[in-house]
Amino acid sequence: MISKEDGFTLLESLFVLSVFLIIASVSSILLKSQFLTLEKQQFISQLKADLLYGQQYALSHQVLITVHILPEENFYYLREGYNKGFLIERDIPDTITIMEGTMKLFFSFHPDGNINRFGSFIIMVDEVRYKMTFLIGKGRFYVAKA
Template sequence: MLLVKPQVLPRNEKGFTLIESLIVLSIFLLIISLSSLLLRTQSIQLEKQLFFTQLKADLLYAQQHAITSQKLVSVNFVIPEKFYYIRKQNGEILIKREYSDKITVSEGSQKLFFRYHSNGNISSFGSIYFYIDGERYQMTFQLGRGRFYVIKS
């Protein structure tokens, strides 16, 4: 049988003082708070990019569906409930998407309800405005083939 002798710590070794612990804790909290501020701006930027990418894809899908089915396709923004939907001529909903409370939609020269015709043309042209985090974006629908673009205004 092997006997192990217990180790005895020298009397002069002590733990950290309260001040040392508080300094390390405050540095840690400072680093965490700074990183959360930096991540907030990234999340807002990502949310903008995701919203416009999804909206553009949905509008192009509505236009392509109108062309392939040879029927009207309607697009409608419902402002109080924060969503938009794309509907076939027979009333069947193709897409219904909710968007963030941080995004505000308002009509400009373009109404918030428009249609794509069977040839892909849009029923009306003009601009819709989107407000995200204090910035204004303008989505402009051009006369003709239903083309559109988004700019920061």
């Protein structure tokens, strides 16, 4: 008996490889835009969660928590008092811009949970403008499209 072994030719292998590479490159392009969209949405949620954490930390530990947003350096931090180490330090993505509104980008939560100043600042995500507003009284805040 004579057995005949068949295999793929070089041309067939190159064709399959090129189809695979085309599909992989198209999917990576589509995933990159999804990643950027999720990163922008996640930043506002993370900022809100960090501010709530800072407020709750001030209440539970009876300390002053300072919040400083540095848009020029693309990061913000929360710190216990003025001279202690960082409680939270996060980067701001390059696609997001934070600007002062009626409120400075440096404020603090008192040990009773109140904020030392009230007002709002602007968060620009691409062409969408959000306003983060801090209310007078108990330090409550919310984010809305402006």
